[in-house]
Amino acid sequence: MAAAVLRAAGDGELVARLRRRDPDALGELYDRYGRLIYSLILRIVANQAIAEELVQESFLRVWNRSEGFQEERGSLGPWVLTVARNQALDYVRSLEGRSAKRSVSVDDTEPPVAMNAAEERILDGIQLKKVRVAMQRLNANHRLVIEMAYFEGLSQTEMAERISQPLGTIKTWTRMALKSLREELGAVAS
Amino acid sequence: MTHDEARELLELYQLGVLDEADRREVDEHLKTGCADCRKSLAGVAAFNASILASVPLVEPPPRVRERVLAAVTPPKARPKAQPHYLPWMAMAAALALAVWLGNEARVKNELLTVARRQVETVTKERDGLNSALTFLSAPETRPVGTKEDIAKPRGLYFVNAQSGILLIATNLPVLPAGRTYQMWLIPKGQAPVSAGLFKPDVRGGAVHIQPGAVDVANAAAVAISVEPEAGSTAPTTTPLLVTPVAGI
Numbered sequence: 001m002a003a004a005v006l007r008a009a010g011d012g013e014l015v016a017r018l019r020r021r022d023p024d025a026l027g028e029l030y031d032r033y034g035r036l037i038y039s040l041i042l043r044i045v046a047n048q049a050i051a052e053e054l055v056q057e058s059f060l061r062v063w064n065r066s067e068g069f070q071e072e073r074g075s076l077g078p079w080v081l082t083v084a085r086n087q088a089l090d091y092v093r094s095l096e097g098r099s100a101k102r103s104v105s106v107d108d109t110e111p112p113v114a115m116n117a118a119e120e121r122i123l124d125g126i127q128l129k130k131v132r133v134a135m136q137r138l139n140a141n142h143r144l145v146i147e148m149a150y151f152e153g154l155s156q157t158e159m160a161e162r163i164s165q166p167l168g169t170i171k172t173w174t175r176m177a178l179k180s181l182r183e184e185l186g187a188v189a190s
Numbered sequence: 191m192t193h194d195e196a197r198e199l200l201e202l203y204q205l206g207v208l209d210e211a212d213r214r215e216v217d218e219h220l221k222t223g224c225a226d227c228r229k230s231l232a233g234v235a236a237f238n239a240s241i242l243a244s245v246p247l248v249e250p251p252p253r254v255r256e257r258v259l260a261a262v263t264p265p266k267a268r269p270k271a272q273p274h275y276l277p278w279m280a281m282a283a284a285l286a287l288a289v290w291l292g293n294e295a296r297v298k299n300e301l302l303t304v305a306r307r308q309v310e311t312v313t314k315e316r317d318g319l320n321s322a323l324t325f326l327s328a329p330e331t332r333p334v335g336t337k338e339d340i341a342k343p344r345g346l347y348f349v350n351a352q353s354g355i356l357l358i359a360t361n362l363p364v365l366p367a368g369r370t371y372q373m374w375l376i377p378k379g380q381a382p383v384s385a386g387l388f389k390p391d392v393r394g395g396a397v398h399i400q401p402g403a404v405d406v407a408n409a410a411a412v413a414i415s416v417e418p419e420a421g422s423t424a425p426t427t428t429p430l431l432v433t434p435v436a437g438i
Contacts, residue, residue, distance in 0.1 A: 034255060034258075038250035039246065040242055040245050052251070052253070053302060055250065056254065056261060060258070060262070063262055081239050082239070091302070128243055131243070131244040132244045135244055149202060149205060149207050150242055151242075155208065155209045157209050185237065
């Protein structure tokens with residue numbers, strides 16, 4: 001389904017309309033990424049009502065910050081996804097009394113960094129299937145640390161406390177899991 | 191921290207989940223101008239995005255899209271809503287307090303908290319009203335001091351010159367297929383005027399409101415009748431629960 005595709009044709013034109021404050025452009029943005037954003041947020045907060053609230057906040061954040069977006073520098077999808085993850089993790093952290101942390105480089109306060117064509121390939125639908133397969137191939141411990149980092153926003157120290165394992169073990173699992181995923185996905189980032 | 195060590199941490203660095211000491215070391219490494227790591231950051235962002243995008247897809251309810259668009263649509267283009275000053279004042283107060291505290295996450299959480307409280311309050315009010323209306327429209331409920339046959343159809347009308355007419359009815363006969371109840375306002379010396387269509391629940395209970403101004407001084411009576419599904423311009427069956435307005 002097209003909703004899973006993070007790199008969509010016409011991102012630049014859509015961004016231009018968002019910057020002109022065209023409400024229909026936000027509707028198109030939602031049609032492209034709404035299901036994915038909702039799915040990600042629901043995965044993180046595990047509450048439908050809260051997820052709905054946070055989806056709305058995420059799209060409004062993108063709407064309010066589209067002025068600073070430079071379409072020639074990268075794709076819209078990763079940026080929208082990062083905004084949504086930050087919103088959801090901020091909510092979960094606030095419930096748990098943890099301090100807020102934000103992802104960097106593609107932070108939602110800045111436009112996304114440039115991605116060349118080869119790097120963007122990882123964001124199309126075919127590659128997403130590969131990601132799902134690669135995630136399933138990880139052993140249970142490796143998958144656990146990846147999920148705690150990506151979907152719970154836990155640091156390695158927090159992971160060690162969460163599952164009562166030595167920090168060194170967590171670091172080893174994380175390193176091996178990421179190495180495996182990079183290899184499976186074509187090592188675009190290596 | 192060596193280049194290889196820094197490179198191995200770039201995914202977690204980009205995600206913002208590195209422990210503080212590691213994050214500082216990666217920062218220092220990037221400040222040395224490592225072109226390889228800087229170049230890798232873009233790929234790392236794409237890599238991380240693809241992991242996040244691999245979640246099982248769940249279809250959001252249609253109302254989510256509506257809410258997103260409503261938030262950016264100019265008010266004049268939206269249906270006019272009744273003002274709710276107190277909730278907005280509470281929202282504004284929460285927002286002002288949170289801004290003063292200078293924490294963006296706190297702003298969001300304050301707003302969410304206020305919104306949840308509003309939902310809880312509205313839910314409680316709705317539940318209370320539903321309980322009262324269910325009680326009033328139950329066949330076994332009757333006014334104290336009366337000896338009414340509780341099996342007979344009964345109705346209680348309320349009229350408000352500015353707001354309309356409310357009927358709470360019980361024991362209404364089951365409607366044949368393709369039929370509905372219609373409420374009538376009967377002005378003095380004039381033909382009945384429709385006051386809306388309604389259908390009772392399975393126990394014959396109904397709560398029906400016809401909103402709008404009512405000329406109470408010139409109203410003779412209110413009544414209901416059984417009519418075709420689309421309603422009628424005048425009663426076509428013998429009216430039930432005919433009640434003089436003066437007797438309300």
